[in-house]
Amino acid sequence: xxxxxxxxxxxxxxxxxxxxxxxxxxxxxxxxxxxxxxxxxxxxxxxxxxxxxxxxxxxxxxxxxxxxxxxxxxxxxxxxxxxxxxxxxxxxxxxxxxxxxxxxxxxxxxxxxxxxxxxxxxxxxxxxxxxxxxxxxxxxxxxxxxxxxxxxxxxxxxxxxxxxxxxxxxxxxxxxxxx
Amino acid sequence: xxxxxxxxxxxxxxxxxxxxxxxxxxxxxxxxxxxxxxxxxxxxxxxxxxxxxxxxxxxxxxxxxxxxxxxxxxxxxxxxxxxxxxxxxxxxxxxxxxxxxxxxxxxxxxxxxxxxxxxxxxxxxxxxxxxxxxxxxxxxxxxxxxxxxxxxxxxxxxxxxxxxxxxxxxxxxxxxxxxxxxxxxxxxxxxxxxxxxxxxxxxxxxxxxxxxxxxxxxxxxxxxxxxxxxxxxxxxxxxxxxxxxxxxxxxxxxxxxxxxxxxxxxxxxxxxxxxxxxxxxxxxxxxxxxxxxxxxxxxxxxxxxxxxxxxxxxxxxxxxxxxxxxxxxxxxxxxxxxxxxxxxxxxxxxxxxxxxxxxxxxxxxxxxxxxxxxxxxxxxxxxxxxxxxxxxxxxxxxxxxxxxxxxxxxxxxxxxxxxxxxxxxxxxxxxxxxxxxxxxxxxxxxxxxxxxxxxxxxxxxxxxxxxxxxxxxxxxxxxxxxxxxxxxxxxxxxxxxxxxxxxxxxxxxxxxxxxxxxxxxxxxxxxxxxxxxxxxxxxxxxxxxxxxxxxx
Numbered sequence: 001x002x003x004x005x006x007x008x009x010x011x012x013x014x015x016x017x018x019x020x021x022x023x024x025x026x027x028x029x030x031x032x033x034x035x036x037x038x039x040x041x042x043x044x045x046x047x048x049x050x051x052x053x054x055x056x057x058x059x060x061x062x063x064x065x066x067x068x069x070x071x072x073x074x075x076x077x078x079x080x081x082x083x084x085x086x087x088x089x090x091x092x093x094x095x096x097x098x099x100x101x102x103x104x105x106x107x108x109x110x111x112x113x114x115x116x117x118x119x120x121x122x123x124x125x126x127x128x129x130x131x132x133x134x135x136x137x138x139x140x141x142x143x144x145x146x147x148x149x150x151x152x153x154x155x156x157x158x159x160x161x162x163x164x165x166x167x168x169x170x171x172x173x174x175x176x177x178x179x
Numbered sequence: 180x181x182x183x184x185x186x187x188x189x190x191x192x193x194x195x196x197x198x199x200x201x202x203x204x205x206x207x208x209x210x211x212x213x214x215x216x217x218x219x220x221x222x223x224x225x226x227x228x229x230x231x232x233x234x235x236x237x238x239x240x241x242x243x244x245x246x247x248x249x250x251x252x253x254x255x256x257x258x259x260x261x262x263x264x265x266x267x268x269x270x271x272x273x274x275x276x277x278x279x280x281x282x283x284x285x286x287x288x289x290x291x292x293x294x295x296x297x298x299x300x301x302x303x304x305x306x307x308x309x310x311x312x313x314x315x316x317x318x319x320x321x322x323x324x325x326x327x328x329x330x331x332x333x334x335x336x337x338x339x340x341x342x343x344x345x346x347x348x349x350x351x352x353x354x355x356x357x358x359x360x361x362x363x364x365x366x367x368x369x370x371x372x373x374x375x376x377x378x379x380x381x382x383x384x385x386x387x388x389x390x391x392x393x394x395x396x397x398x399x400x401x402x403x404x405x406x407x408x409x410x411x412x413x414x415x416x417x418x419x420x421x422x423x424x425x426x427x428x429x430x431x432x433x434x435x436x437x438x439x440x441x442x443x444x445x446x447x448x449x450x451x452x453x454x455x456x457x458x459x460x461x462x463x464x465x466x467x468x469x470x471x472x473x474x475x476x477x478x479x480x481x482x483x484x485x486x487x488x489x490x491x492x493x494x495x496x497x498x499x500x501x502x503x504x505x506x507x508x509x510x511x512x513x514x515x516x517x518x519x520x521x522x523x524x525x526x527x528x529x530x531x532x533x534x535x536x537x538x539x540x541x542x543x544x545x546x547x548x549x550x551x552x553x554x555x556x557x558x559x560x561x562x563x564x565x566x567x568x569x570x571x572x573x574x575x576x577x578x579x580x581x582x583x584x585x586x587x588x589x590x591x592x593x594x595x596x597x598x599x600x601x602x603x604x605x606x607x608x609x610x611x612x613x614x615x616x617x618x619x620x621x622x623x624x625x626x627x628x629x630x631x632x633x634x635x636x637x638x639x640x641x642x643x644x645x646x647x648x649x650x651x652x653x654x655x656x657x658x659x660x661x662x663x664x665x666x667x668x669x670x671x672x673x674x675x676x677x678x679x680x681x682x683x684x685x686x687x688x689x690x691x692x693x694x695x696x697x698x699x700x701x702x703x704x705x706x707x708x709x710x711x712x713x714x715x716x717x718x719x720x721x722x723x724x725x726x727x728x729x730x731x
Contacts, residue, residue: 021352021356026348029348029352033352033355036355036356036359037359040359040362040363040366043363043366043367044362044365044366044369046366046370047366047367047369047370048369048370049370077369078369081318081365081366081369084318084322085362088322088325091329092325092328092329092332092351092355095329095332095333095351096348096351096352096355099332099336099344099347099348099351100348102336102339102344103341103344103345103348106341106344
C-alpha cells in the first residue's frame, strides 16, 4: 500500500517537473528541475524496499548475527545515495538560479549586443608584471567596441534573418511577450 | 604485475589536489598568483599525462587490468576503481587533449576570466572526466558526471556574456535532464538487482527479467546517449558550443561527448552484449541519423565553431555505428567493429581538438567566426592556414592521416556485416564533411582580406602567443599523421583493447564482487549469515593488478 503511494508520488513529481520544464518561464524551469530531483530522490528511497521496523543499526551487539541471518536489517545505502544526490542537486539548483538571474538582469536592463572578444590581455602571456600599460587596459572598453559582427551593429539593432530569431533573440530585442 | 593499481588514483587525485591547492593559496591576488596557477596547472597536467602513459602501457600494451578497491574494502561494498585497455586509452587521450589545449588557453584566456577561476575549473573538469573513465560503479559514475558537468557549466558561462548565459541555460537544463535519467537508471538497478557495482550488475543481469533489462538498457541509452549527443538528444551541443571562449570549446569538443561515448561502450559491452544484436537495427538507425543530421546541419551553419560542433555530432554517429556492429560479423571479426570505433574515437579526439583550436585562432585573428564576413587570412598566417588545412583533410578522411584508417576500418566492418544502408550513409556523411571542411578553409583563408572586427591585431602578434597557439595544433596534427602512418600497429592495439572490453568474464573476475558474498537471484537484497566470518581463502580482494584470462 505504502509502496503504491510512493509510486504515485514519484510519478506525479516527474509529471509536474516535466510540465514545468516545458513552460516558458524561467522560474518555472527552476521549480521543474527541483521537482524532478525530488522525484528521483524518492525513487532512490523506494529502491531500498519499504519495510517497517527494521533497524539499520544494531544497539545490541550480541545477536546481530541472528538478525542478519533472518534478513532483518534495513538497507542504509539508499539514504546515503539520496543524501549525495540532494547535495549535488542543491549545488546545481543554486547555479541555475544564478544563471537565470544573470540572464534576467541582462535582458531586462540594458541591451547588450555582442560578446566579449575572448582575448583581452595583450603582450606576453607569461608577463604579469604589475606596472605595464596592461593595467590601464580597461576591459569594459571592449564591451562597447569589440563586439562580433560589428558591421551589423554599426547600424543599430542587428537584423538577423527570421530563421535565426529564436526566443532568446526576441528577448534581447525587447520584443518578447512575457507569458 | 609490473605496476601498482594505486596509479589509478592519480588521474583523479592529481587534478583535484592541485585545484584545491590553487583555490587555497593562489586564489585571491594579482597577476603573480595567476602565473603560479598556470605553473601548478601545467604541472598537474604533465603528471596526469605521465601516469596515463604508464597505465596505457600496462593496460593496452600488456593487457593488464587494474583494480583498485579503495580502503581495501571488497568489491560490492567499497568503491571500485577499474582500469582496462578502454579506460586507459581514453585516459591517455584525455591527458593529451588537456595538455594540448592548455597552452592555447593560457594564450587566449583573458586576465578577468583567469581571476574568476578558469585554471582550477580546468582541473576540476579533467578530474571529472578521468573519474568517469575509471569509475567501477554506477553511483560513482554519476558523481563524476556531476563533477564534470558542474565544471563545464561554469567554464561555459565564465565571463557571463549574454550569449553565454542564453546558451548556458539550454546546456544546463538538457544535461541535468540526462543526469536525472541516469540517476533513475541507477535507482532501478539498485532496486531490482540490489547492487550498483558494474561487475556485480553484469553478473546478476542475465538472471534478471527481460523487462528489467530492457528498462535499464533504455534508460542508460537515453542518459548516456544524451551526454554523447546522439540523434534525437543532441540539441544542447550546437546551442552552446559556439559561445564560450575558443579554448573552452576546444576542451569540450575534445572531451565531453567522449565521456558519453565511453559510457555507452562500457555499459553495452559489459551489461547487455546480447542487446547489441537484438537492438542492432535501432542502434544502427540512430547512428545513421546522427551522422546524417550532424553533417547536414553543419552544411547550414554560418560560423566556424558552429560547423565544427555539428561535426562532433556527426562523428559520434560513426562511433555508435562501430559499437552497433561490435558483436556481429563472423567469429574471427568479433570486436572488429568496437576496435574500429575505438580508433575512430582516438582520431576524433585528437583532430577535433586541433581543428577547433585552429578555428579559434582564425576567430581571434578576425574577431568573428562568421564565414560570410571573414577571409583572406592565408597571406597573413600561412602556417595557420597550413595546419588548418591538414587538420581539415584529416577530419574528412584523406589517406595519410588517421581519419582514413579509422573510417576505412569502420566502413569495412559495416560492409562485411552487410549493413549497406548505414554504410552508404556514412560515406555520404564523409563526403559532406569534406565539403564542409573545404568550405571552412576557403571562406576563412582565401578571398580578399577582410577583418570585420576592430580587435587590435597587435595583441596577437607577439611571438610567444603565436607559438603557444600554433604549437599544440601542430603537435596534434602530427599525432594524427603518426596514427595514420602507423595505422596497422595502432589498429592491432585497438583490437586488443576492444576484445578486452568485450570480455565480460574477465571484468567480473578481476573485480570479483561475489568473492565475499554468495550470489542469489536478482530481486533480493541479501546479506548472508557468514559474510563477516568467512573471508575468501584465495584472497581475491587484494588491490593488485591481475592478469586476465585468455579472451574468448
